[in-house]
Amino acid sequence: MKRLGLAATAALLLSACSMEAAPDAGSALDIPTVADGTLSEETMKRVTEKLSSDEFEGRSPGTAGEEKTVAYLIEEFQKAGLEPGNNGSWVQKVPLVEITAKDFAPLTISGGDSGPVDLEFAKDWVGVTYREDVATKLDESELVFVGYGINAPEKGWNDYEGLDMAGKTAVILVNDPDFGAETLEGPFGGKAMTYYGRWTYKYEEAGRQGAAGAIIIHDTEPAAYGWNVVESSWSGPQAYAQRGENAAPMTEMNGWVQKAVAERLFTAAGKDLGELSKAAKAKGFKAVPLGLNASTSFRSDIRTFESQNVIGMLPGTERAEEYVLHTAHWDHLGRCTPAPDGDDICNGAVDNATGTAALVALAEAHGKAGPAKRSLVFLAVTAEESGLLGADYYAANPVFPLNKTVGGINMDAFMIAGPSKDVTVVGPGKSQLDAFLEKALETDGRVATPNSKPEAGYYYRSDHFAFAKRGVPMLYVDGGEDLVEGGTEAGAKVAADYTENRYHGPKDEYDPNWNWSGVMADLKLFYRIGRMLGDSTSFPNWNEGDEFKATRDQDCAAQGASCGA
Known part of the structure; x- marks a missing residue:
């Protein structure tokens, strides 16, 4: 489960952990200026509509819906110009029991x-x-x-x-x-x-x-x-x-x-x-x-079966052994109860066909721009709805070493609400990735606003947590609630309507009349952040005092390195 209609501030620190040197609390992060990518709204619409169609039966792991989903994502990753991410394979098998x-x-x-x-x-x-x-x-x-x-x-x-x-x-x-x-x-x-x-x-x-x-x-x-x-x-x-x-x-x-x-x-x-x-x-x-x-x-x-994470990558040009993650879960609930009007398919259009489509659109944009200096990884994980199982399996059995994974961005359920003046940061102030977000926001004059409901614990309810608890800094950023049209009142209304009427139910379906402008603005942020991380020489760490910093430092020390060096 994930955040629904929240907002948060980012407490920003500029101390960095360089790949070439031990951490220096006074050093500045290298956050390069990057050009915006060519992001396709048509790709977002097409992939979201396809994945949330009845043909995919709600994308439950271990079903015919999974087979269609995995095949479709591989096809889309190939078209976007990615390479197979798991030693020549597009998938990582995840052993599950139903x-x-x-x-x-x-x-x-x-x-x-x-x-x-x-x-x-x-x-x-x-x-x-x-x-x-x-x-x-x-x-x-x-x-x-x-x-x-x-x-x-x-x-x-x-x-x-x-x-x-x-x-x-x-x-x-x-x-x-x-x-x-x-x-x-x-x-x-x-x-x-x-x-x-x-x-x-x-x-x-x-x-x-x-x-x-x-x-x-x-x-x-x-x-x-x-x-x-x-x-x-x-x-x-x-x-x-x-x-x-x-x-x-x-x-x-x-x-x-x-x-x-x-x-x-x-x-x-x-x-x-x-x-x-x-x-x-x-x-x-x-x-x-x-x-x-x-x-x-x-x-x-x-029933025991194997589900699959889908992994594509764009190899880096200078530091290909360092990795930037983009994650989203492709699964949903499949057929579920109760079934209003006889419709028992939980299509999961917002949750999380939108996030999966974002992986494809970002891969497409980065492919058109050409490789970054670091390798960019696009990871569509399974079984999030069952407890972050696909992400947790990858993090426990990483294809790319975690101490060489710079950090990443998690995308889970884009709210279709039109453009906003703000963004929501789930778990603000935790890592130096906040500084990358701040710079990306400055370009559009947008802000991160105060978290209205931290008691909901959304930081522990999506796939980034599987990486965070193992020391990898991850950003989890959603669209804001201060809408350009209607302000916070309109934003809260959209979020409440989705939570009450569609979330985890058969009514979470694709609507051809959706206004995608807010989603595309958020996607632009994710592109900038991924590209900044991909071209940076810094290796961001967790902020001092954060619960995950010791894990990161211990992992790096065990590898004979400092913060991934």
């Missing part, structure tokens, strides 16, 4: 004052298993409220302290303890969500604690999306990375429950969810057994 749960029994909650309560799948709760088991069963699993479900030794915070979770199910709040803060000050980033607030982390930690199940209480504001998104995303086939022999422990079942349902269950247990949620914000919170048990069962169809 688990399709079915035959759900109700989630039965017993032990309360009013007797057993049966929760209806999809309406009240959703659940999946990450295990490759044909049958999944929870049998009278004790429910334990573990607050935010965080174990952070570096912060002296452990919501599981003193617990033996074997056979039990963790009931967990969404987001992290700082949610609701007014500033960016706090143990968990204040208003800005940390990775501890993401559902992926919460399920991982419950597994590490030996829990049989993990259920997150959905709440629209801290989750940053409604129950409709949970229902569509967590029903039907689910793709995961195949587990190896040394895989991390995981629960039998991971799921979500509606907040209103959770409130009723807590009341039946003689507890107050609101009061316990407040208590969970304080350091030293002790988990609370609810005196309730959960039981359910379902079966799963299991």
Whole structure:
């Protein structure tokens, strides 16, 4: 999932890490002036319309839709003048498993004052298993409220302290303890969500604690999306990375429950969810057994398969062994439920046929301009919607060494809203790439505006995060909300309409009447930034104090280099 209608400022530092020398905090970045590329609006329209057509069946990994998508992208990359990016191949195989749960029994909650309560799948709760088991069963699993479900030794915070979770199910709040803060000050980033607030982390930690199940209480504001998104995303086939022999422990079942349902269950247990949620914000919170048990069962169809990342490149002329990444995910949800008007295809036109089309349009423009000094890489990754799986697989098995990867740009869902005076930077102030963005914006007189909702944690919800957590600086920039026509009010209206009516649903379809002027302005920025990085002699690093800088520095040191030198 990704950012929807946010804006952010970039805190800019000019200290650089050169390829020829150790980092010098006082040195200036080499940000060359570049000419604008020849970017084709017709290419953006054509590729977006094609990829989001019913012919591609929603581009779900491991389906006929994937086969058509990969073949089409290879064809487009070839036409753009790229070379195969994986040692003569256009693709990198990504081993996945598809688990399709079915035959759900109700989630039965017993032990309360009013007797057993049966929760209806999809309406009240959703659940999946990450295990490759044909049958999944929870049998009278004790429910334990573990607050935010965080174990952070570096912060002296452990919501599981003193617990033996074997056979039990963790009931967990969404987001992290700082949610609701007014500033960016706090143990968990204040208003800005940390990775501890993401559902992926919460399920991982419950597994590490030996829990049989993990259920997150959905709440629209801290989750940053409604129950409709949970229902569509967590029903039907689910793709995961195949587990190896040394895989991390995981629960039998991971799921979500509606907040209103959770409130009723807590009341039946003689507890107050609101009061316990407040208590969970304080350091030293002790988990609370609810005196309730959960039981359910379902079966799963299991299919192992290989999906594919598509990789093209334009080799550099002077420093071809240094790489600039351009990333976007080609996948979407495929066929999904519910199906209004009988249409069950989630076409994913905005999310992310637009971003994939941008890869093609940028490759085309760079090809026409000729090679940069560094190699430019165009990476269309799979299975973002399943948890950034394609990007994470590439980052764990890089074709091009990460300590030689200068940085990159991630493109995920271009909002079709017309031109704006600003741009949105997701995760501002993190790396020296911000300086490249600043220079690119100056040309058009545009600005980066304050982030209106950092608590949504969008920085951890798109493909750039797979690279960032391994130390590679990545920019994730979206169109702004201060529209030339209508200002911020109009921008917020466009974003809200998409979130409420199309995001992760069958109505995210191509519209021939779209106004592409704002998209093309943003694409121009991405071209400039990619070209600046491609022709620069600097090797940007994370800013001092950033959580990813140590990883970058350690990786470079292990290679006997300084910041990729």
